[in-house]
Structures are given as C-alpha cells and as structure tokens.
Amino acid sequence: MGLIGRAIIRYRREGDYLLFNVVIFHPMEPGTRKDPVTGKKIPAHYLTKLEVKFNGKRVASFRMSGGVSKNPVFTFYLKPQKGKITLEYEDNKGNKWRAEKEVNP
Amino acid sequence: MNRRDFIKLVGVGLVLGGTGVSFGDIPRFYTLEEALRKFAGLSKKKLVKSNKVKVIAPNLAEDGANVKVEVLANLDPKKVEALYIFSDDNPNPFILEFKVSPYIPKLYVKTRIKMAKTSYVRGIVKLKNGKGLYNLKKVEVVAGGCG
Known part of the structure; x- marks a missing residue:
C-alpha cells in the first residue's frame, strides 16, 4: 500500500510524435468483489480522474470507473514540445496526487 | 394471496429482471444504455458503427482482470471531443x-481493463457534433475479473 498514488511517466519519440506511457499505482477496487476468506464485500476504491497538463496547460483528461485494471496504465500521443508534464489524479475516496516529469524530446 | 395478486407480482419481477438488476452475484450497476447516457452523454441511437474506429484486444483473455x-x-482530432472504452456486459459498462x-496529434489510447465475462469491448469516438462512432471487438474471457 506504500506505493499507492505513485506514478511512473515515460515517453519516447515515435515518428513526429511523443508516445507517453503512464503507470499509477492504485488498487482499483471496483466495489463488486468479495473477500474470498470472509465473504465480505471489498469496498470500492479506484481512481476517478486523471488530468494531464503540459507547461501548465491542460492537454488531455481521463475519467474512469473501477473497470480499469489494478495499477492502471495509460498510453497516448502528444505533440512534441519541451517542458514539464504534470499529472493530477484523484480517487473516489478524495485522495489527490500530483506527479511531474521534465520532457526534452 | 389470490391469483390476480400473484400474476401482478410475477409481472413486476419480470420487469425488474429485464432491467438487468441481477448479474449472477455481482450487482449490475448500469445497463449499457444507462452507462452511455451517464458517462458519455451518448445513447445507442446516436451511435453509428464505423470502420474508422478500431479496437485492438485479444481474442481470448485468460484473466478478465x-x-x-x-x-x-x-x-x-480537431473534430473529436473524446474517446471511450466500454465493456458491454460489465456491472458498469463504462471503463x-x-x-x-x-495537443493530441493522433487519436489513440491504450489501457488495461477488467471484464466480468465474455463480451464485446466497445471503442467509441464522440464527435464535437454530439454523434458517436464505434466499433466492437469480442473478447472471450476465461476467468471474470469483476467478482
């Protein structure tokens, strides 16, 4: 659980674009699973929102349900530019996190 | 209980059952239509199947999680508002x-999703004019990942 909310941001050049690969550590409990031992329902705990900013400007935003797998991975393209990419994300329990990375394509 | 009441009760049961409340022992949170409306502002009527949209997923998934x-x-990309992933038969089809x-030069997104059972994965592109284009890919799920 110590890793929860940590993010890994990676990118690589692909043709004219940058391909970003983001991993966020999160249990993504959908709220439909039962504990196999106790039979009790495991409460929902999943990311709901991820905003992607580049040099302070919003460039993409994700919304999701508990249907995204544990430790979610998001892959997407951005136009290449130099600066800082910032991720701002939150879960259904009101936890908020932020992660940044310098981008030098 | 007389016969008339019994028939009424069965009728109500059938109607509730038809809305998809039950999903084995996994609760069915939304039907596909409800999820389309709530999470994407779309409905089946506004969707058109299009081969301009492509969904890539395995034919067979050992682990639905x-x-x-x-x-x-x-x-x-200028004509597009958003991309969506739905799993048609999940308790909540919206993913x-x-x-x-x-700043997005190419309409592409990749992630990993949970699937409750064998069903279609639906990729949707919502256009700025409010319409949606979609395509489907059937994924055979060996062990469900939602329950």
Whole structure:
C-alpha cells in the first residue's frame, strides 16, 4: 500500500510524435468483489480522474470507473514540445496526487 | 394471496429482471444504455458503427482482470471531443473516457481493463457534433475479473 498514488511517466519519440506511457499505482477496487476468506464485500476504491497538463496547460483528461485494471496504465500521443508534464489524479475516496516529469524530446 | 395478486407480482419481477438488476452475484450497476447516457452523454441511437474506429484486444483473455485494450481512430482530432472504452456486459459498462485537445496529434489510447465475462469491448469516438462512432471487438474471457 506504500506505493499507492505513485506514478511512473515515460515517453519516447515515435515518428513526429511523443508516445507517453503512464503507470499509477492504485488498487482499483471496483466495489463488486468479495473477500474470498470472509465473504465480505471489498469496498470500492479506484481512481476517478486523471488530468494531464503540459507547461501548465491542460492537454488531455481521463475519467474512469473501477473497470480499469489494478495499477492502471495509460498510453497516448502528444505533440512534441519541451517542458514539464504534470499529472493530477484523484480517487473516489478524495485522495489527490500530483506527479511531474521534465520532457526534452 | 389470490391469483390476480400473484400474476401482478410475477409481472413486476419480470420487469425488474429485464432491467438487468441481477448479474449472477455481482450487482449490475448500469445497463449499457444507462452507462452511455451517464458517462458519455451518448445513447445507442446516436451511435453509428464505423470502420474508422478500431479496437485492438485479444481474442481470448485468460484473466478478465487484466485485458489490454487499444482504441484508435482514423479521424481528424480537431473534430473529436473524446474517446471511450466500454465493456458491454460489465456491472458498469463504462471503463474509460479520454478527452482530447489540440495537443493530441493522433487519436489513440491504450489501457488495461477488467471484464466480468465474455463480451464485446466497445471503442467509441464522440464527435464535437454530439454523434458517436464505434466499433466492437469480442473478447472471450476465461476467468471474470469483476467478482
């Protein structure tokens, strides 16, 4: 659980674009699973929102349900530019996190 | 209980059953239509099947908790508001919304999703004019990932 909310941001050049690969550590409990031992329902705990900013400007935003797998991975393209990419994300329990990375394509 | 009451009760039961309240022992949170309306502002009526949208997913998934899905669209990103991933028969079919901007040069998103059972994965592109284009990919799920 110590890793929860940590993010890994990676990118690589692909043709004219940058391909970003983001991993966020999160249990993504959908709220439909039962504990196999106790039979009790495991409460929902999943990311709901991820905003992607580049040099302070919003460039993409994700919304999701508990249907995204544990430790979610998001892959997407951005136009290449130099600066800082910032991720701002939150879960259904009101936890908020932020992660940044310098981008030098 | 007389015969008339009994018939009424069965009728109510059938109606409730038809809305998809039950889903084995996994609760069915939304039908596909409800999820389309609530999470994407779309409905089945506004959707048109299009081969400009492509869904890449495995034919067979051993583990429904971890299915790799890619959605790509051969369209002008300027005309597009968002990309969606739905899994038609999940308790909540809505999985992911990816809102694009002028900084997104290519309509593409990849993630990993949970699937409750064998069903269609639906990739949707919502256009700025409010319409939606979609395509489907059937994924055979060996062990469900939602319950």
